[in-house]
Amino acid sequence: MNSLNRVILFGATSAIAEQTARQLVAQGASLYCVGRNRDKLMALIDDLKVRASDQQQIDGCVADLTDSDQHARLIDAGERALGGIDGVLIAHGTLPDQQACQADVDKTRQEIETNALSVISLLTLLANRLEQQQHGVIAVISSVAGDRGRQSNYVYGAAKGMVTLFLQGLRNRLAKASVDVVTIKPGFVDTPMTAELDKGGPLWAKPEQIATGIIKAMQKGKGEVYLPWFWWGIMLIIKHIPEAIFKRMSL
Amino acid sequence: MTAPRSWNRLPRVAPDAVHALTQRSAGVPDSLPRPLLAYGSGRSYGDVCLTEQGTLLLTRGLDRFIEFDPQRGVLRCESGVTLAEILALVVPQGWFLPSTPGTRLATVGGAVANDVHGKNHHAVGSFGHHVRALEVWRSDGSVIVCRPEDDNGWFSATIGGLGLTGLIRWVELQLMPIQNPWMWVESQRFANLDEFWALNRRAEARWPYTVAWIDCLAKGKAQGRGILLAGQHAASQAEFPAFKEGGKRIPVDPPFSLVNGLSLRAFNTLYYRQSVKPQGTLTHYVPYFYPLDAIQDWNRIYGRRGFYQYQCVIPPREAEAATAALLDTIARRGEGSFLAVLKTFGTKPSLGMLSFPRPGTTLALDFPNRGNKTLRLLEELDAIVREAGGTLYPGKDARMPASLFQSGYPQWEAFSDYIDPGFSSRFWQRVTS
Numbered sequence: 001m002n003s004l005n006r007v008i009l010f011g012a013t014s015a016i017a018e019q020t021a022r023q024l025v026a027q028g029a030s031l032y033c034v035g036r037n038r039d040k041l042m043a044l045i046d047d048l049k050v051r052a053s054d055q056q057q058i059d060g061c062v063a064d065l066t067d068s069d070q071h072a073r074l075i076d077a078g079e080r081a082l083g084g085i086d087g088v089l090i091a092h093g094t095l096p097d098q099q100a101c102q103a104d105v106d107k108t109r110q111e112i113e114t115n116a117l118s119v120i121s122l123l124t125l126l127a128n129r130l131e132q133q134q135h136g137v138i139a140v141i142s143s144v145a146g147d148r149g150r151q152s153n154y155v156y157g158a159a160k161g162m163v164t165l166f167l168q169g170l171r172n173r174l175a176k177a178s179v180d181v182v183t184i185k186p187g188f189v190d191t192p193m194t195a196e197l198d199k200g201g202p203l204w205a206k207p208e209q210i211a212t213g214i215i216k217a218m219q220k221g222k223g224e225v226y227l228p229w230f231w232w233g234i235m236l237i238i239k240h241i242p243e244a245i246f247k248r249m250s251l
Numbered sequence: 252m253t254a255p256r257s258w259n260r261l262p263r264v265a266p267d268a269v270h271a272l273t274q275r276s277a278g279v280p281d282s283l284p285r286p287l288l289a290y291g292s293g294r295s296y297g298d299v300c301l302t303e304q305g306t307l308l309l310t311r312g313l314d315r316f317i318e319f320d321p322q323r324g325v326l327r328c329e330s331g332v333t334l335a336e337i338l339a340l341v342v343p344q345g346w347f348l349p350s351t352p353g354t355r356l357a358t359v360g361g362a363v364a365n366d367v368h369g370k371n372h373h374a375v376g377s378f379g380h381h382v383r384a385l386e387v388w389r390s391d392g393s394v395i396v397c398r399p400e401d402d403n404g405w406f407s408a409t410i411g412g413l414g415l416t417g418l419i420r421w422v423e424l425q426l427m428p429i430q431n432p433w434m435w436v437e438s439q440r441f442a443n444l445d446e447f448w449a450l451n452r453r454a455e456a457r458w459p460y461t462v463a464w465i466d467c468l469a470k471g472k473a474q475g476r477g478i479l480l481a482g483q484h485a486a487s488q489a490e491f492p493a494f495k496e497g498g499k500r501i502p503v504d505p506p507f508s509l510v511n512g513l514s515l516r517a518f519n520t521l522y523y524r525q526s527v528k529p530q531g532t533l534t535h536y537v538p539y540f541y542p543l544d545a546i547q548d549w550n551r552i553y554g555r556r557g558f559y560q561y562q563c564v565i566p567p568r569e570a571e572a573a574t575a576a577l578l579d580t581i582a583r584r585g586e587g588s589f590l591a592v593l594k595t596f597g598t599k600p601s602l603g604m605l606s607f608p609r610p611g612t613t614l615a616l617d618f619p620n621r622g623n624k625t626l627r628l629l630e631e632l633d634a635i636v637r638e639a640g641g642t643l644y645p646g647k648d649a650r651m652p653a654s655l656f657q658s659g660y661p662q663w664e665a666f667s668d669y670i671d672p673g674f675s676s677r678f679w680q681r682v683t684s
Contacts, residue, residue: 046315
């Protein structure tokens with residue numbers, strides 16, 4: 001079991017990360033929260049401070065994570081504030097407008113920058129640091145969309161797919177250093193990011209449920225986790241549809 | 252998406268748009284159709300939280316704490332935080348909500364907007380008496396921070412203001428100290444209304460919390476028979492019983508109401524005959540204050556057609572006669588609820604211009620929706636209430652006539668000056684047109 005006493009959250013104001021933060025605080029953790037929007041981040045930190053005991057440290061800073069020059073400084077600041085790192089959750093991301101990306105490669109580049117390259121930059125720095133200290137867990141929120149490219153959102157899917165694959169290699173490398181690398185693959189989650197979509201049907205999960213799954217997976221040091229679990233089965237089928245048939249489907 | 256509903260599941264009306272708020276400092280996009288109305292947990296009844304035009308603003312995403320001073324018991328939080336979430340935070344630190352309604356699933360914003368009351372109204376007043384400050388966002392983009400000591404009217408308009416003065420974004424509460432999560436509760440049976448009045452007077456003088464459950468179907472000499480529960484927060488002691496919350500729920504919508512003459516009579520009789528504990532017993536605060544929260548989706552037992560809640564207040568002078576007349580009418584029709592709730596309010600004047608609690612007796616009942624038959628019965632009850640100079644609770648109303656609202660809330664016209672021009676509700680349109 002990995003202990004999660006000192007955790008850095010990147011993209012802390014995302015709905016899933018916020019719920020994860022609340023549950024970690026309830027379990028006694030100290031947190032360092034990085035978010036892009038100042039008002040949202042301050043509201044989050046105030047809330048976590050009210051929930052925390054005097055022994056817990058709650059801190060954070062505003063940063064735009066697409067600026068990878070900042071990453072080393074942010075990790076340093078987090079480590080200093082917490083007095084060490086047991087776990088990291090990388091949760092930032094955007095849901096691109098697929099149509100807009102198809103019309104403009106700059107938009108596509110930007111989305112890949114946010115959803116993949118900035119994550120890889122953070123991971124490179126974090127991996128070296130945790131490898132050295134020989135313990136810890138890194139979790140990243142990827143997506144079921146990264147399992148197979150589909151016409152409706154393949155730019156997002158490609159970025160998440162890159163992250164998923166990168167994490168596979170990293171997990172393989174860091175196993176020797178007793179550092180766990182966890183890939184989180186949520187399905188549909190009812191968050192502001194998906195506010196525009198129709199939330200009907202049983203497939204939609206609440207951020208609280210996903211948060212509980214993330215914390216369990218981090219503590220147990222799991223590899224790839226579908227949340228909720230049934231997406232494992234759904235994606236198993238989707239991944240195995242022969243390409244000749246898949247290319248004609250409208251998914 | 253399916254339109255949000257109120258707790259009694261009627262009326263069924265849909266707004267033009269629904270917008271989930273997640274950030275308290277953000278406004279509401281201009282692109283959303285007006286008028287606006289806040290919708291929290293949907294625990295009020297009727298149409299006070301519904302609109303047929305414009306945009307319903309979902310406030311449950313505003314669920315953050317802002318500041319808590321555990322020494323002084325002062326909590327500031329966003330308006331979409333539920334009372335349950337507050338209790339989970341503050342009870343372990345020795346604090347409690349000084350006033351709480353019968354569900355802890357309501358939001359703080361909703362508790363303010365309806366100026367809810369609890370079993371201890373006679374001792375501490377209503378929810379609004381414990382609000383130190385609140386912030387209202389107006390649809391012109393301005394923001395007003397209101398405090399009870401202000402003399403500009405915004406505080407008294409917003410307490411019990413049915414969410415019409417703008418969007419309540421945060422609330423600061425003064426909590427009440429407690430020693431532990433347990434209640435000391437005495438229960439006593441009374442055979443009829445006369446016994447109730449006498450017993451209740453004695454209980455209110457001694458206990459901060461009192462409420463009576465009555466069998467509204469009992470007639471004649473047994474009219475108004477029931478059980479009075481008197482409680483107080485338990486003092487420090489070495490040992491408490493074990494407590495574990497259960498998780499029962501009503502899993503499906505029955506096609507018709509499970510509440511009918513037969514089930515009612517059986518239930519009410521059994522309830523009345525339960526063993527009482529005049530010597531007192533320890534009860535955890537959750538089942539004491541929130542017995543119905545233990546059954547998730549209990550509103551489903553009334554079937555798809557929903558139900559009407561009827562809660563009135565009768566001024567002290569008329570209380571005994573009017574209560575008897577109300578119970579007569581209900582028993583004669585054989586309609587009525589699992590248990591009616593009977594309680595007297597104290598004399599502490601409410602702070603809100605439209606607050607429901609006022610000196611007198613309040614009776615609350617649920618009636619399964621049987622269409623016109625039910626509406627006719629409720630009109631008969633209206634006549635008794637009107638005659639006695641009483642009124643109904645907007646937070647639990649789906650049908651009261653405009654005249655009954657206006658006679659019961661004489662400040663409604665003065666209140667109108669404080670309404671945000673970008674806000675409205677189906678309730679308000681109904682009772683002022």
